[in-house]
Amino acid sequence: MSASNLRSAPEKELRILLLGLDNAGKTTLLKQLASEEVTQVTPTAGFNIKSVVSDGFKLNVWDIGGQSKIRPYWKNYFENTDVLIYVIDSSDKKRLEETGDELTELLLDDKLKSVPLLVFANKQDVVGALKASEIAECLKLVKLMDRTWQIQGCSALQGTGVKLQQILYIVHGWFNVLDGSNLNRQMALGNVID
Template identity: 55%
Template structure:
């Protein structure tokens, strides 16, 4: 009887699982965000040549985060990871305004894909700690984010290197998922 009770209590304590796709152009800070969320050392980060996957526990939720490289040659393979995505996190380098148009084009391509239909989108406006960083409202205007319809979206200021704004974004992700489940 003791084992049965233990198994029932374990089942009752199960976390909710989310499959998170972390995308953005190269050098946007995706891997730094992933490592910061996982409370790992962020001093030496190399460009992602393929993908990283980590399980991050947050607020009784288990987030399986797929961080896919953002180099132009890798982006064509992003679609291989769309299946069963709960939330898309798209990372923008706020200090690289010259590439905002390219980042916007890639985001629009993602949003048009049927496999990501209705998937909520969190846009991290990363590198806000840098002097030349554009404010999230400026990025929203440049990328015309208000045209996003038929899905929940949020732009969140953050600095992955300082760990600022990351948990606010994840809180929004969890809130969207809980709303969707109801």
């Protein structure tokens, strides 16, 4: 559903694509958003879909597995994406280049052109984890000029930085649905929250 369709839809419904490398914490993040137990999480072999309703929004979140053999199939889920959430394991410095390459490839795809990007710098609870600002610098997020973006630190396991209200705040800002207008999605806007 495009942002322009949100104005006329009786239910404000958004398709959110949740991507990232394997072991980044995508499923744990999704469980936190859905207010589910996160004590036991298994790697996603295919995909999970959860719908979360809050503040007049229905967020349909598609959590796609991040294993290298699954990543070529990510493109099958790009159609009609309203928001791209990309999760990074901030404690895994060895894979920072790999995750950056995957993110760059995603952002170059025409189906995701100008789709707002929210990056979660996950696992901030791990000693030695890179801050969101450090990851933003490494990934050169400030050079993104074709979309609105934000990166924020979080710990999906502990639930810090992954409150549904934070995502809804971002959604309200990106689409300005409350007054029926559409934020210009071509406007470059970046925000870093450590």
